[in-house]
Amino acid sequence: MSFRHILAITRKEFNHILRDRSTMILVVFTPLVMLLLMAYALTVELQHIPIAILDYDRSATSRDFVQQIVSGNDLDLYAQVGSIAEIEDLLMHGDVKAALVIDPNFSRDLLAMRGMPMQVIIDGTEPESGGFAVEHIASRAEEFANKALSTQIQMMGFSADALNPLDLRIRTWYNPGLKPRNDLIPGLISMVLGMPALSVALALAHEREHGTMEQLMATPIGRGELLIGKMIPYIVAGLVNVVILPLLAISWFNVPFNGSFPLFFALSALFMFAVLSMGIIIGVFMKSQAAAMGVSFLMIFFPGFFLTGIFFPIVSMPEIMRLESLGMPGTHYATITRGIFLPGVGMEILWPYAVMLVLLGFSFTGIASLFFKKKLG
Amino acid sequence: MTPAIITNNLTKRFGDFTAVNGINFEAKRGEIFGFLGPNGSGKTTTIRMMLGLLAPSAGDVQALGISVKGNQAELQQRVGYMSQRFSLYNDLTVQQNLQFYGAAYGLNNTDLKSRIQDALVMAGLEGRENAKTKDLSGGWRQRLALSAAILHRPELIFLDEPTAGVDPISRRAFWDLLYQLVADGVSVFVTTHYMDEAEHCHRLAFIQRGNIIARGTPAEIKKNMMQGQVLEIASSDAVNTIKILRAAESLDLQEVELYGSLVHVVAQNVEKKKKDIQKLLKKEKIQIEDMAVIEASLEDVFIASMK
Numbered sequence: 137m138s139f140r141h142i143l144a145i146t147r148k149e150f151n152h153i154l155r156d157r158s159t160m161i162l163v164v165f166t167p168l169v170m171l172l173l174m175a176y177a178l179t180v181e182l183q184h185i186p187i188a189i190l191d192y193d194r195s196a197t198s199r200d201f202v203q204q205i206v207s208g209n210d211l212d213l214y215a216q217v218g219s220i221a222e223i224e225d226l227l228m229h230g231d232v233k234a235a236l237v238i239d240p241n242f243s244r245d246l247l248a249m250r251g252m253p254m255q256v257i258i259d260g261t262e263p264e265s266g267g268f269a270v271e272h273i274a275s276r277a278e279e280f281a282n283k284a285l286s287t288q289i290q291m292m293g294f295s296a297d298a299l300n301p302l303d304l305r306i307r308t309w310y311n312p313g314l315k316p317r318n319d320l321i322p323g324l325i326s327m328v329l330g331m332p333a334l335s336v337a338l339a340l341a342h343e344r345e346h347g348t349m350e351q352l353m354a355t356p357i358g359r360g361e362l363l364i365g366k367m368i369p370y371i372v373a374g375l376v377n378v379v380i381l382p383l384l385a386i387s388w389f390n391v392p393f394n395g396s397f398p399l400f401f402a403l404s405a406l407f408m409f410a411v412l413s414m415g416i417i418i419g420v421f422m423k424s425q426a427a428a429m430g431v432s433f434l435m436i437f438f439p440g441f442f443l444t445g446i447f448f449p450i451v452s453m454p455e456i457m458r459l460e461s462l463g464m465p466g467t468h469y470a471t472i473t474r475g476i477f478l479p480g481v482g483m484e485i486l487w488p489y490a491v492m493l494v495l496l497g498f499s500f501t502g503i504a505s506l507f508f509k510k511k512l513g
Numbered sequence: 514m515t516p517a518i519i520t521n522n523l524t525k526r527f528g529d530f531t532a533v534n535g536i537n538f539e540a541k542r543g544e545i546f547g548f549l550g551p552n553g554s555g556k557t558t559t560i561r562m563m564l565g566l567l568a569p570s571a572g573d574v575q576a577l578g579i580s581v582k583g584n585q586a587e588l589q590q591r592v593g594y595m596s597q598r599f600s601l602y603n604d605l606t607v608q609q610n611l612q613f614y615g616a617a618y619g620l621n622n623t624d625l626k627s628r629i630q631d632a633l634v635m636a637g638l639e640g641r642e643n644a645k646t647k648d649l650s651g652g653w654r655q656r657l658a659l660s661a662a663i664l665h666r667p668e669l670i671f672l673d674e675p676t677a678g679v680d681p682i683s684r685r686a687f688w689d690l691l692y693q694l695v696a697d698g699v700s701v702f703v704t705t706h707y708m709d710e711a712e713h714c715h716r717l718a719f720i721q722r723g724n725i726i727a728r729g730t731p732a733e734i735k736k737n738m739m740q741g742q743v744l745e746i747a748s749s750d751a752v753n754t755i756k757i758l759r760a761a762e763s764l765d766l767q768e769v770e771l772y773g774s775l776v777h778v779v780a781q782n783v784e785k786k787k788k789d790i791q792k793l794l795k796k797e798k799i800q801i802e803d804m805a806v807i808e809a810s811l812e813d814v815f816i817a818s819m820k
């Protein structure tokens with residue numbers, strides 16, 4: 137291993153990346169753009185959903201109830217209407233995503249502890265907003281009922297603690313393809329950080345396709361030196377993203393980051409090593425850039441959707457898929473990322489995943505240099 | 514001193530197909546050895562085996578007195594290579610390309626700096642260090658590729674069709690550089706399919722479908738391979754001259770070829786046939802402006818040997 141040889145390759149590779157602005161943007165900012173696109177396409181952020189309210193009861197209690205429903209950031213009162221026909225109109229025009237109809241017997245039944253007769257109508261074309269409105273109204277109704285009833289009960293001379301509060305929780309239909317941002321974004325980050333592996337696979341295939349690989353093989357640069365030298369710039373580009381992406385998640389999407397950032401950075405570096413080694417294998421085996429591109433998507437990103445547990449839980453997978461999933465750096469890294477972001481766990485829990493990344497990294501580099509001969513044909 | 518290259522029954526088979534068929538030749542040190550052959554004849558395959566990039570199916574090759582097999586690492590430091598396909602990085606600048614190849618051969622920074630300066634002078638690219646390589650014209654690029662290939666001062670350099678697709682003036686300039694290298698003691702192995710370039714080599718081998726069909730100095734090859742002499746005719750109508758002479762079976766001419774605006778006729782005892790040719794063309798109302806027996810060029814030999 138000659139440091140000078142590795143440096144020669146690394147420097148050249150940096151020159152390729154920095155040769156013009158568009159290449160640099162492509163290598164450095166693609167993960168960021170991918171994260172933004174997928175975050176907006178695959179997640180929902182529910183706030184300020186416009187609703188209409190039709191209050192048939194018109195009592196002091198029902199007015200209090202309406203006040204409570206729209207007091208937060210989640211639901212906005214678009215209009216208070218007088219008839220079902222008006223609601224239909226507003227829903228048809230998309231002005232509101234849901235409407236709450238308060239029954240004429242609302243306050244009477246509530247005070248008599250018979251229930252809270254009301255109805256929520258939602259826009260079926262936007263079930264996620266509608267469903268969220270239903271959930272929100274239900275939980276507010278529960279709070280409202282409990283408060284109203286405890287007052288009532290105390291007035292009747294009982295202790296409020298003695299009573300089980302009414303359980304008004306409603307099970308709502310829920311679209312499993314869409315997840316709240318906080319859950320999904322850490323997983324997405326782990327996936328888009330695999331991007332540099334595609335770049336390195338393409339860079340190797342490019343040398344082969346343009347005949348410069350032959351020239352390289354005639355130099356005294358060894359195959360290990362060549363592969364390591366090629367990897368370094370993409371590890372650096374990846375690590376830049378390891379810093380940028382969590383910052384974006386925290387500041388733009390308000391995703392909480394509860395763990396240790398130095399730990400996240402260190403484990404991300406291990407992931408870069410593992411996933412780039414996988415990119416190197418692809419670059420070594422594929423003769424053209426087009427082929428390298430296709431296989432990279434299959435091996436680096438496609439499994440990301442299915443095997444990293446981002447969209448489907450790993451436990452619900454068939455046995456073989458689960459084994460393959462263990463061989464993907466992304467699987468372990470997704471667990472690490474989510475663990476550090478949300479529960480904020482540390483090495484005491486994440487060490488097996490870190491060990492797996494190291495093992496995968498070394499086996500992939502081993503396989504790559506075994507098959508990457510300084511020979512043609 | 515041991516020869517620059519010795520091949521011994523060097524053979525390469527791809528499956529059933531024999532690309533290089535047991536070739537033998539010797540290239541001397543400090544000479545330009547030309548390796549001539551049409552497309553697909555096995556030139557690149559031979560060079561790759563000499564560099565250790567392809568393992569021979571049979572036979573072996575020695576470069577600079579040591580066997581290529583098993584000594585690839587040492588040889589790579591001592592030989593240079595300019596591959597057939599463009600060997601520089603198009604998207605990098607002149608300076609970046611030179612820097613990379615210098616560093617690839619382990620030059621330290623001080624050496625590298627002065628060698629890059631030499632290379633720029635040699636390629637005539639001083640002041641254009643920061644030009645993108647893809648923006649250079651073909652001739653500049655080839656000279657740059659050559660100067661990059663000799664940054665580490667190799668004792669032997671392999672050039673695979675270095676001047677393909679380059680204009681005649683640039684080709685001349687490139688060959689001037691090769692002569693400079695040889696004057697400095699470098700041995701050159703160059704493939705080409707330009708006959709005029711072959712004339713400039715000290716020694717040649719013709720390869721055809723993997724077989725060497727002739728070897729020696731240009732003069733030796735002409736003497737050994739040419740079965741007859743060449744008569745050069747300048748006439749008022751070269752195209753019809755060819756037609757008529759080709760149809761004239763009684764004259765027993767081996768070759769009648771267009772050579773620029775002239776016609777080259779190859780035949781035994783061509784001096785004696787001059788009169789008949791004159792008569793024949795006169796009958797067809799073609800004016801002969803000049804007619805002389807000349808020394809055969811390699812192109813004449815090559816075309817004759819290809820039949």
Ligand SMILES: Nc1ncnc2c1ncn2[C@@H]1O[C@H](COP(=O)(O)OP(=O)(O)OP(=O)(O)O)[C@@H](O)[C@H]1O
Nearest residue numbers: 513527532550551552553554555556557558559597
């Ligand atoms: N890896 C390979 N596998 C199979 N056949 C090959 C391979 N490399 C070369 N060949 C064949 O071997 C023959 C010789 O090829 P080679 O490239 O050595 O010719 P060449 O003289 O360099 O031709 P050109 O002037 O076109 O560069 C050709 O028919 C080519 O198709």
Ligand SMILES: [Mg+2]
Nearest residue numbers: 556557558597
């Ligand atoms: Mg060739």
